[in-house]
Structure formats: structure tokens, C-alpha cells
């Protein structure tokens with residue numbers, strides 16, 4: 706197995722390994738590369754759904770995604786992304802074609818912490834369709850002291866699609882009116898112990914204790930630190946890639962721009978944070 710780091714602070718690319726037959730040493734190396742790189746790519750895999758689920762479970766407990774209609778009918782924990790980019794009348798279905806097209810973390814609208822998300826590239830278009838990732842450790846580190854002091858201890862509320870409820874048509878009616886989930890704006894990573902900015906411009910409703918206008922202004926102030934950080938990795942997909950990202954310390958965005966009539970299909974798993982936080986030794 707070889708691991709390359711395209712940037713010292715984000716991204717790790719593993720080759721020469723079959724995730725169906727990992728020994729303990731390679732597993733530890735991959736897991737550590739994921740924590741260090743925020744995003745881990747494993748190239749050249751050939752997996753069944755059951756094998757992808759088994760590999761995903763090594764990272765933690767899987768949770769079926771709140772969007773029910775894109776769950777695999779036989780495996781609720783597996784979401785199939787990218788089916789149905791055109792509606793029956795031939796028009797583009799933006800909620801499928803552009804799914805994940807805003808900078809965001811996954812599942813901040815869930816009370817539970819979403820540790821990671823893993824995608825497996827099943828069908829990849831001939832151009833476009835990249836996924837971009839940004840380090841929220843770097844975003845936090847770049848904040849001026851006064852801004853850091855201002856956000857210390859603040860918490861924000863999140864619902865699916867934020868105040869505009871974007872993408873709500875993907876949800877079943879009974880899932881549309883759930884109460885917001887609350888998470889701190891600055892979070893300490895359960896495993897690395899590092900602080901990161903967690904403000905999620907897409908799904909945020911408001912910062913608690915501030916008026917709507919003050920909250921919006923603070924999110925506007927924080928957003929450039931998150932989305933303009935130079936600590937980014939942009940993944941150009943190949944069929945057979947597995948990409949896992951850490952939602953505790955990174956944002957991501959589907960870049961779109963691929964030919965609408967070419968398939969872009971991924972299998973997806975959502976991995977949750979469980980148990981007593983366990984710090985890795987430095």
C-alpha cells in the first residue's frame with residue numbers, strides 16, 4: 706500500500722490496497738491517514754454493496770440517511786446518489802443533479818454527530834463532477850483573535866436545507882418539520898483533539914442568543930474563512946474510488962458541471978460518532 710499526500714494539511718490518496726482484505730497494520734495506517742488528511746481516497750476498488758457496507762462499518766456505526774427515497778431498497782444504510790437527474794418530463798431534477806452543491810458538512814441537522822461520509826464511485830462522467838473539500842481546522846486557525854473570542858461558547862441551530870429549506874422536496878412530509886439540532890460553532894475533534902470551525906453555511910438556521918440579523922451577519926463574516934481557505938483538496942473521480950471525509954473538521958461541495966446525460970452514480974454511507982471520545986496518541 707502507498708499513501709500520497711497532495712497537500713500537507715488535506716487529502717490522502719491510497720493505492721495498491723484491496724479494502725476487502727486489509728490486515729490490521731494497513732487498516733490502522735488508512736484510518737490514521739484519514740484523520741490526518743480529513744479526506745481519504747482509496748483508488749481502484751471493485752466492491753459489491755455488501756462489501757462497501759462492511760468496509761464502511763469499520764469506521765463506525767452506519768445510519769440510514771434521512772432522505773428515504775434514495776436509500777437502496779435492500780440496504781437502508783446505503784444511499785444511491787445520482788439516479789434520476791431527469792424528471793419524467795425530461796427536465797433536469799436539480800435536487801438530484803446538484804445534490805450537495807453548496808459548501809456544507811453532512812447531517813448537522815441531526816442531534817448525533819456525523820463522523821464521516823463515504824462514497825464509492827460506481828459511474829463517473831467523462832468531465833466535471835468533482836468534489837471539493839476544505840479544512841475547518843485551517844478555517845479556525847485563520848480567525849482573528851477577536852472573532853475567535855466572539856464565537857467561543859456560541860451554538861447554532863440547523864435544519865435540513867437551512868432557513869430556505871433547500872432540497873426539502875427530497876424529504877418525506879413527516880421528516881420536514883423536525884426540530885433543529887444544536888451544535889457548537891467551535892468544536893474539539895473527538896479523536897485528534899484539534900479545534901475547528903463548525904458553522905455550515907448551508908444548513909444553518911441561526912446562532913442562538915443572537916437576533917436573526919446578527920446571526921446572519923456573523924455567518925457572513927465566518928463564511929469566507931471556511932470556503933476561501935487555501936487548505937482545500939478537489940477530487941477528480943475515477944470509477945472504483947472510495948472517498949471518505951471527516952464531517953467533524955471539514956466542509957465539502959459537489960462541484961457539478963458534468964454532462965447531464967452521463968451517469969454520475971455513487972454509493973454512500975453515513976458514519977456516526979459513538980461512544981466515549983477517544984483521543985489518539987500524538
Ligand SMILES: O=C(O)CCC(=O)C(=O)O
Nearest residue numbers: 804805811822835836959
Ligand atoms: O456528490 C458529491 O460530490 C458529494 C455529495 C454530498 O455532498 C454527499 O454525499 O454528502
Ligand SMILES: [Fe+2]
Nearest residue numbers: 805809810811
Ligand atoms: Fe454532503
